[in-house]
Each structure stands twice: as structure tokens, then as C-alpha cells.
Amino acid sequence: MRAVLSLSLPLTLWLAGFSGLYALHGLFCSSRWVEGSAVLWQRPVLIGVGLLLIGAQLILAVALQSKRWRAEDRTLRRVSFLLSLAAAGSTVWILLPLVLVTGCR
Amino acid sequence: MSSLKRHRALSRIWASDPGWKGWFTTVNHTDLGRMFLTVAVFFFVVGGVLAMLIRAQLATPRSAFLGPEHYNQVFTMHGTIMMFLFAIPVFEGFAVYLLPKLLGSRDLAFPRLTAYGFWCYVFGGSMMIFSLLWGIAPDSGWFMYPPLSSTLGAPGINSDFWLIGITFVEISAIAAAVEITVTVLRYRAPGMSLSKMPIFAWYALVTAVMILTGFPPLILGSILLELERAFDMPFFQAAAGGDALLWQHLFWLFGHPEVYIIFLPAAGAISTILPVMARTGLLGYGWIVAAAVALGVLSFGLWVHHMFTTGIPHLGLAFFSAASTLVAVPTAVQLFIWIGTLAKGAPRLHLPMLWLLAFFATFVIGGLTGVMVAIVPFDWQVHDTYFIVAHLHYVLIGGFVFPMLAALYYWLPHFTGRKTYFNLGPTAFWLVVIGFHGTFLLLHWAGLLGMRRRIDSFEPGQGWEAINLIASVSSFVMAIGFALIAIDVIVSVLASVRGSRDPWGGSTLDWAMPTPPAAYNFASLPEVSARDPLWADPDLPAKIARGEGYLGDWARDRRETLTVEVTTGAPRYVVVFPANTGFPMAMSAVTGLFFLGLLTKAYWLVPLALIGVVAMALYWVWGLLPRRGEGAVPVGRGLSLVTAAEVADPPGWWGSLFLLLANGTFFGSLLFGYSFYWTIAPNWPPPAYAELSLVGWALLALGVVLALLGTRGGAGAGHALAVLGTLAIAAVGARVLWLVPDPTVHAYDATVWVLVGYGILHQGIAALMNGVIVARGIAGHGAETWQGPARIARLWTDYGGITAVLAYGAAVLPGALS
Numbered sequence: 001m002r003a004v005l006s007l008s009l010p011l012t013l014w015l016a017g018f019s020g021l022y023a024l025h026g027l028f029c030s031s032r033w034v035e036g037s038a039v040l041w042q043r044p045v046l047i048g049v050g051l052l053l054i055g056a057q058l059i060l061a062v063a064l065q066s067k068r069w070r071a072e073d074r075t076l077r078r079v080s081f082l083l084s085l086a087a088a089g090s091t092v093w094i095l096l097p098l099v100l101v102t103g104c105r
Numbered sequence: 106m107s108s109l110k111r112h113r114a115l116s117r118i119w120a121s122d123p124g125w126k127g128w129f130t131t132v133n134h135t136d137l138g139r140m141f142l143t144v145a146v147f148f149f150v151v152g153g154v155l156a157m158l159i160r161a162q163l164a165t166p167r168s169a170f171l172g173p174e175h176y177n178q179v180f181t182m183h184g185t186i187m188m189f190l191f192a193i194p195v196f197e198g199f200a201v202y203l204l205p206k207l208l209g210s211r212d213l214a215f216p217r218l219t220a221y222g223f224w225c226y227v228f229g230g231s232m233m234i235f236s237l238l239w240g241i242a243p244d245s246g247w248f249m250y251p252p253l254s255s256t257l258g259a260p261g262i263n264s265d266f267w268l269i270g271i272t273f274v275e276i277s278a279i280a281a282a283v284e285i286t287v288t289v290l291r292y293r294a295p296g297m298s299l300s301k302m303p304i305f306a307w308y309a310l311v312t313a314v315m316i317l318t319g320f321p322p323l324i325l326g327s328i329l330l331e332l333e334r335a336f337d338m339p340f341f342q343a344a345a346g347g348d349a350l351l352w353q354h355l356f357w358l359f360g361h362p363e364v365y366i367i368f369l370p371a372a373g374a375i376s377t378i379l380p381v382m383a384r385t386g387l388l389g390y391g392w393i394v395a396a397a398v399a400l401g402v403l404s405f406g407l408w409v410h411h412m413f414t415t416g417i418p419h420l421g422l423a424f425f426s427a428a429s430t431l432v433a434v435p436t437a438v439q440l441f442i443w444i445g446t447l448a449k450g451a452p453r454l455h456l457p458m459l460w461l462l463a464f465f466a467t468f469v470i471g472g473l474t475g476v477m478v479a480i481v482p483f484d485w486q487v488h489d490t491y492f493i494v495a496h497l498h499y500v501l502i503g504g505f506v507f508p509m510l511a512a513l514y515y516w517l518p519h520f521t522g523r524k525t526y527f528n529l530g531p532t533a534f535w536l537v538v539i540g541f542h543g544t545f546l547l548l549h550w551a552g553l554l555g556m557r558r559r560i561d562s563f564e565p566g567q568g569w570e571a572i573n574l575i576a577s578v579s580s581f582v583m584a585i586g587f588a589l590i591a592i593d594v595i596v597s598v599l600a601s602v603r604g605s606r607d608p609w610g611g612s613t614l615d616w617a618m619p620t621p622p623a624a625y626n627f628a629s630l631p632e633v634s635a636r637d638p639l640w641a642d643p644d645l646p647a648k649i650a651r652g653e654g655y656l657g658d659w660a661r662d663r664r665e666t667l668t669v670e671v672t673t674g675a676p677r678y679v680v681v682f683p684a685n686t687g688f689p690m691a692m693s694a695v696t697g698l699f700f701l702g703l704l705t706k707a708y709w710l711v712p713l714a715l716i717g718v719v720a721m722a723l724y725w726v727w728g729l730l731p732r733r734g735e736g737a738v739p740v741g742r743g744l745s746l747v748t749a750a751e752v753a754d755p756p757g758w759w760g761s762l763f764l765l766l767a768n769g770t771f772f773g774s775l776l777f778g779y780s781f782y783w784t785i786a787p788n789w790p791p792p793a794y795a796e797l798s799l800v801g802w803a804l805l806a807l808g809v810v811l812a813l814l815g816t817r818g819g820a821g822a823g824h825a826l827a828v829l830g831t832l833a834i835a836a837v838g839a840r841v842l843w844l845v846p847d848p849t850v851h852a853y854d855a856t857v858w859v860l861v862g863y864g865i866l867h868q869g870i871a872a873l874m875n876g877v878i879v880a881r882g883i884a885g886h887g888a889e890t891w892q893g894p895a896r897i898a899r900l901w902t903d904y905g906g907i908t909a910v911l912a913y914g915a916a917v918l919p920g921a922l923s
């Protein structure tokens with residue numbers, strides 16, 4: 001089962017983070033996040049959460065390759081590594097809109 | 106012991122009942138796989154006829170062939186049948202038929218569940234067909250958006266057929282998904298580690314887990330919409346705190362993964378067939394596994410791209426647009442690996458290969474137009490036009506139907522043990538491919554010219570006439586092609602000459618048996634040491650027939666197979682399968698009465714049918730429970746193993762685990778819906794919130810402690826305490842409902858009823874399970890058989906306890922905060 005988990009965890013973490021960020025964004029918009037107003041903490045918070053997610057992805061990637069947690073099977077270990085990279089890359093990719101696009105319009 | 110004697114003995118043990126009775130009592134995966142495929146093809150024909158009606162209507166402007174009401178029913182039923190009654194069941198059919206054969210097992214994990222799922226599919230599908238024949242079919246489009254599908258836009262019974270019929274059919278998808286997941290993880294040939302598993306099994310595993318996590322949001326949405334329609338609980342009515350947009354979220358949380366649920370099995374078939382056609386091993390096995398898993402998970406992060414025109418803020422749009430472009434990466438990885446495999450090998454242009462080439466050409470176009478509509482401004486232009494209709498058919502027909510036709514022709518000799526007779530295949534191939542592109546390529550253009558989808562007629566002079574006429578004529582060419590395929594297959598099944606055992610030189614275990622396959626699959630279960638076992642050891646089929654593998658001895662005179670360790674494939678324990686029975690069919694018929702009662706508003710029938718289902722389920726479970734252990738039994742090759750009766754993780758425990766995954770997703774979707782109302786929906790807060798007193802909280806805590814600790818006691822008395830605990834938790838739920846007496850007032854009240862009802866329902870399930878364990882103690886079942894069933898009861902009790910606390914907590918939280 002450890003092998004199955006090591007394959008499913010990285011992108012599941014991505015999915016949880018992605019949905020969490022989207023929910024947070026919805027929450028900010030419903031509590032009147034107005035672009036250009038004096039209070040501009042929402043975007044930094046979203047970006048901060050995104051960066052934390054990238055950190056978590058990297059820690060997970062290292063943990064899943066560590067002696068303690070890694071899958072015994074070599075092929076599965078490689079697949080798990082590929083998926084960890086994919087998850088970290090995907091998190092960076094979905095952060096771009098957070099930096100570039102206006103909030104609630 | 107001669108091979109023939111072994112064959113006769115095993116055939117006697119595993120045979121389905123003879124004659125027509127066998128259709129209703131079989132629990133054998135080979136029979137049920139064929140039955141699934143046959144019924145799915147029937148639905149494809151019905152969906153296809155509806156498609157022809159659509160194209161006949163749209164061939165010329167101002168056509169009066171179908172009136173608007175009929176047209177709405179026809180396109181809705183076409184989409185619904187193709188997606189729910191054809192595409193998913195075809196996957197189920199192939200998986201049910203093939204998986205044990207590919208994995209080196211004698212059957213799927215839960216044979217009676219397979220049969221139950223099949224009959225739910227047949228009865229649910231029949232409901233839908235009935236509605237079509239009586240002219241009262243659903244007519245709000247295959248995604249049933251409210252308010253068009255709610256009583257406001259569809260006051261008749263039409264939408265109810267969809268909501269109730271599809272939910273009934275989905276039981277079969279969930280059952281098959283549990284079945285497939287447990288089978289792939291545990292029911293493999295000894296030695297077949299995860300990384301030696303045939304690639305189709307990886308795809309089936311990912312798809313099954315996607316069904317378990319993708320279907321529950323739709324089941325929830327359907328239940329909510331039906332509750333609104335039947336009892337006026339205002340989930341999707343903005344005036345009373347509901348929000349129609351929630352339906353779209355729930356639908357597409359299912360709907361987008363659904364696209365990959367349809368595509369991934371096809372990709373699995375391609376990854377299996379293509380290397381055989383190219384006479385070489387699959388390049389980059391690990392990359393393909395990674396791509397399948399990545400697609401499976403990423404596809405859950407794209408649902409909002411179907412809602413780009415609903416007024417979602419720019420950031421949200423950009424977010425989902427970015428995620429949508431991500432899926433192109435694993436898709437491209439697969440495509441390049443397939444192309445690389447072709448380049449490495451020496452491909453033969455047999456019929457399955459022709460269909461794979463058609464897949465490449467078509468699916469790449471569908472994929473590219475997919476990337477186009479993932480770009481928000483472009484999507485705004487083409488949303489709800491024929492560009493989308495063309496795109497979705499390039500993906501669905503190119504990415505699913507063509508590979509499945511490759512699979513059909515590849516495994517036809519396996520199904521029938523015969524050669525094709527007329528060789529109509531190549532002619533049919535060209536008719537379908539030319540007809541398909543003639544129909545849908547030009548429809549992209551019609552969409553760009555502004556032709557909207559779901560219109561029953563159009564005015565002349567907009568530049569659409571020629572396109573539509575060509576599309577319609579081509580669609581009939583395609584239909585003739587499909588008819589030829591049907592004739593080809595029927596003649597092959599009924600009347601042609603016997604073929605060789607392995608006509609393609611396949612590498613997987615499905616070709617290690619005589620064809621058509623015997624009911625027991627393998628005369629003895631092989632030891633697997635390579636990813637392509639038949640290429641590694643061409644003598645393997647003979648060794649299997651000679652009984653040199655496991656369980657080649659039939660002295661115990663019962664249906665047996667082996668399970669293995671999940672990762673390594675080391676043998677673990679023996680499973681004894683049930684005999685033929687009509688029970689699953691009878692139980693699905695009673696389940697059908699439950700749904701029929703809801704549909705026809707004969708509410709007196711609903712509790713009766715429910716009691717019937719519960720009683721039958723208890724009878725089923727009781728029959729499955731082991732009475733006595735028998736210690737380690739010899740399984741061949743000098744090995745002895747215990748049976749599932751004496752282990753802590755019997756198949757039922759694994760099945761429960763994955764069923765709870767689906768159940769947990771359902772509950773998660775409910776919590777998502779609730780928080781969506783809370784934060785987004787207009788007209789909140791409600792007039793009043795429910796609040797629970799300290800006594801209520803104390804009773805809840807006591808109930809949870811009793812339930813959770815009771816199941817850990819390890820004895821009948823402990824489980825009796827657990828029953829008391831579940832009753833206490835249910836009583837607290839009843840109290841919360843008492844505080845919210847009218848669920849029609851506001852979406853909050855309605856949601857509390859569903860949340861708390863869910864909590865109470867699970868206490869009922871946990872109480873029944875613990876009651877069964879107590880009854881086992883009274884009936885004197887052997888102590889050595891205790892652990893497995895007790896752990897299953899514990900799993901459900903824990904789940905029920907945790908979700909009840911979350912559900913009740915969520916119900917009273919806003920009151921506590923305000």
C-alpha cells in the first residue's frame with residue numbers, strides 16, 4: 001500500500017492545494033476584496049499559501065525518496081519521483097495567475 | 106492427472122447454470138463481461154439512432170421532421186445514453202471480462218456484486234428507454250442545468266427519469282469500481298508485483314478510483330435536485346438561499362473527470378494492443394503509469410472550465426485555464442510513447458492497428474481544439490456552439506469509440522474462439538472514418554459561423570446549409586459503417602470457423618488460455634516473473650494447462666482463487682467464491698422498486714422496498730460470513746495458505762475501504778455545497794440557525810466513545826455497546842432535525858436535513874453491522890474467523906462516528922458563530 005500512496009500523494013496534495021486556493025479566493029471575493037483599495041493583503045496571502053504549497057511539494061518529494069518512505073520497487077520509486085516533479089511543476093504553473101491577474105472582477 | 110480431466114473437473118465446479126436460467130443466475134465474470142458489452146452495444150445502437158434523427162432534422166433549414174419538444178428529448182437522451190449507458194458500461198464490460206484474465210485470477214473480487222451491478226444497469230437503463238418510448242424522456246440537455254430542469258422549467262416527470270434513472274445506473278458504476286480496485290490490488294497471479302502488472306490494469310485501477318471519487322458529486326447533485334423537485338427543498342432556488350450555480354459545480358466536478366474516465370480505459374487498450382501490433386515491448390512503462398495517474402488526478406482540477414461563461418472572476422478563470430492546459434502534458438507523454446513504440450517495432454496493419462491509426466489522427470485534432478477552448482476568450486466565442494459539439498465528438502469518438510473498436514477486433518477471437526468470416530472490417534473502417542470526419546470536421550466551422558448547439562431548426566441564408574447537409578449525409582455513411590461492423594461481429598460470433606489460441610502473438614496472460622475461455626480461466630494459476638509473461642516464457646500456457654501452477658488440484662471441490670500482497674505480488678490467502686445464484690438479480694429488482702416508487706411518487710412503496718433491500722443485504726452478508734476456519738490448506742507448488750475466513754483484511758474489508766472512499770467523497774461534496782451556500786449564495790443568512798444544547802453535545806460525545814471503543818473490545822459485548830453508541834448518535838441527529846422542522850423554508854434548513862439525515866443513515870448502517878457481529882457470537886461462529894468481519898464493522902462505525910460529528914457540527918456551526 002505504501003507504493004500506491006507514494007504514487008497518489010503528490011498530485012493529491014496539488015489538487016487539495018489548488019482547490020484550497022480557489023476556495024480562499026472565493027472567500028476573499030465574497031468578503032469584498034476590492035482591487036486598488038488600501039487593504040491589499042489578500043493577494044500576498046494567496047501567493048504566500050501558494051509558496052507554502054510548493055515547499056510542501058518539495059518536502060513530500062524528498063520524503064517519498066527517503067529510505068524510510070520510498071517504495072521498495074525501483075520502477076514505482078521512479079514513477080513516484082516523476083509524479084512529485086509533475087506536482088511541484090503544476091503548483092508553480094497555477095501560481096502564475098495569482099501573480100498576474102486581477103482579483104474579483 | 107491429465108489436463109483433460111482437470112478441465113472437466115474445473116468446468117463442472119465453475120460452470121454457470123445451463124440454458125436461459127444461466128443468464129439470470131451467473132456470477133461468472135466472463136459471462137457478465139459479455140453481457141455488459143452486449144447491453145452497452147444495444148444502448149449504442151439506440152443512441153446512434155437518436156443521433157441519426159438529430160442529423161435528419163438538421164440536414165436542411167426549417168425542417169419539420171421533429172418538433173421542438175421531441176428534438177429536446179432526442180438530443181438529451183442521445184447525450185445521456187452515450188455517456189452513461191454506453192461509454193462507462195463498455196469500460197465496465199471490458200474490465201469485468203478481461204481483468205482476471207490479464208491478472209492471472211479466476212474471477213473478480215466480488216462475483217455477486219458484479220451481477221448485482223449488471224442488473225442495476227439493465228433495470229436503470231430500461232427505465233430511461235421506457236421514458237423515451239412513451240415520449241416523456243428528459244429534455245433539459247445531458248447536463249440538466251436547473252432551473253431548466255427543475256419544476257420551474259420542466260414540470261413534467263421527464264427530469265425525474267434522468268435524476269432517478271441515472272442514480273440507479275450509477276450503483277452499477279460504483280459497484281464495478283470497487284470490484285476493479287480490489288481485484289487489481291489483490292487478485293493477481295503470484296509473483297505479479299505492481300510493476301509487472303499489465304498496463305491495462307494500471308489504467309483500470311486509475312479509472313476505477315476516478316469513478317469512486319468522480320461519481321459521488323453527481324449522485325449528490327441528483328439527490329438534491331430530486332429532493333427539490335419532489336419535496337420543494339430549495340437547494341437551487343436563489344430566492345430561498347439556494348443557488349443554481351451549485352448544480353453546475355457538482356455536475357462538472359463529476360463531468361470533467363468523466364471525460365477521462367472514458368478516455369483512460371481506451372488509452373489502456375491502446376497501450377496493450379499497440380505493442381503487440383508493433384511486435385515490441387511498450388516503451389517507457391513507468392512514464393505511461395505516471396501519465397495515467399497524473400491525468401487521473403489533474404482531471405479533478407479542471408471542472409470550472411465548463412463554466413467559463415457563468416460570471417466567475419478573472420482570477421478564477423485564469424486559474425482553471427492554467428490547470429486545463431496542464432493536462433496536455435501527460436496526454437502528450439502518452440502519445441509520444443505510443444509513437445515511439447511504433448517507431449521501435451515493426452507494425453503490422455491488422456484491423457486493430459487501423460483503428461489505432463484512426464484514433465491518432467482524430468484524437469490529436471480533438472485534443473488541440475480542447476487546448477483552444479481552455480483559453481478563456483476563445484471559449485467565450487464558441488461556448489454552446491457547434492464548435493463544442495464537434496470538439497466533444499472528436500474526443501469521444503476519436504479517443505474512445507475508435508480505440509474500443511480496436512479492442513473489439515483485437516479481443517474478438519478471444520471472446521468467440523473464431524476467425525472473422527466475411528472480412529467486412531476494413532470496408533466498415535473506411536466508411537466510419539470518412540463518415541465521421543465528414544460529419545464533424547465541418548461542424549467546427551458551423552460553430553465558428555455562429556450555429557448554436559441544441560437548436561431544433563435553423564433559418565436559411567446564414568451560410569450553414571451546405572455544412573449541415575454534408576454533415577448529415579456523412580453521418581449516414583458512418584451509420585452504414587457501424588452496421589457493417591455489427592454484421593461482421595454477429596457473423597463471427599455465430600457462424601465462422603475456429604481460430605488459433607493466440608492469433609496476434611499477445612504477451613499478456615489473457616492469451617494463455619484456450620479460447621473461448623473456460624469458466625475457470627486458468628487450469629492452474631501461473632507464477633509470473635516478467636511484465637510480458639508469454640513473451641518471456643512461450644511454454645507458459647502448456648504449463649498452466651498441465652496444472653504446474655497454483656490451485657491446479659480440485660480436491661476441495663469449490664471455486665477458489667489466490668490473493669497477493671499489494672506491492673510485491675507474494676501469495677497471501679485463498680478466497681472461496683460463491684456458487685451461481687439469482688439473488689443479485691432479485692435484489693437489484695427490489696432496488697429498482699425503491700427507485701420506481703420515488704419516480705412515480707408512490708411513496709408507500711419506497712420504505713417497503715428499502716426494508717426489502719436491507720433484509721436481502723443482511724441475508725447476503727450472513728451467507729458470506731465464515732463459520733469455521735480450516736487452517737492452512739495446500740495450494741500447490743509446496744505452499745499452504747489460510748483462507749480469507751481467517752485473515753484480518755479479507756476482501757470485504759478492502760471493498761469497504763474503497764466504498765467508503767466514494768462515500769467520503771459524497772460527504773465532502775455535501776460539505777463543499779454547504780460552504781458554497783454560506784459564502785457565495787445570495788439570500789443568506791437564513792431566518793434562523795439550529796443550536797445544540799450542552800446535553801446534546803454530551804450525548805453525542807458519549808455515543809461516539811461507546812461506538813468507537815465498543816468495536817475495539819474484540820468481543821460480542823463490545824459490539825453490543827457499539828450498537829448503543831450508534832443509537833445515541835442517531836438520537837442527537839433526530840434532535841437537530843427537531844430544531845429545524847421545515848426543510849422547505851430555506852436552503853440552510855434543507856441542507857441541515859440532508860447533512861443530519863446522512864449522519865443518521867450511517868448510524869443505522871453501523872448498528873446493523875455491529876448487530877450482525879453480536880449475532881455471530883450468539884450463533885457460535887468460530888473465534889478464528891472473528892477478526893475480518895469485526896474489522897469491517899469497526900471501519901463503518903468509525904466512519905459513521907466521524908462523519909456524524911462533522912455533519913452535526915456543520916449544521917450548528919453558523920448558529921454558534923453568529
Ligand code: HEM
Nearest residue numbers: 156159180181184187188192246247494501558559560580
Ligand atoms: C454515432 C455518431 C454520432 C453522431 C452523428 C452524433 C451527433 C450529435 C449531434 C449532432 C449532437 C448535437 C445535438 C444538439 O446540440 O442539438 C450531439 C450531441 C452530443 N453527443 Fe453525439 N453523436 C454521435 C456519437 C456520440 C458518442 C459516441 C457520444 C459519447 C460517447 C456522444 C455524446 C454526445 C453528447 C454528450 C452530446 C451533447 C448532448 C447535449 O447537448 O445535451 N455522441 N451528437
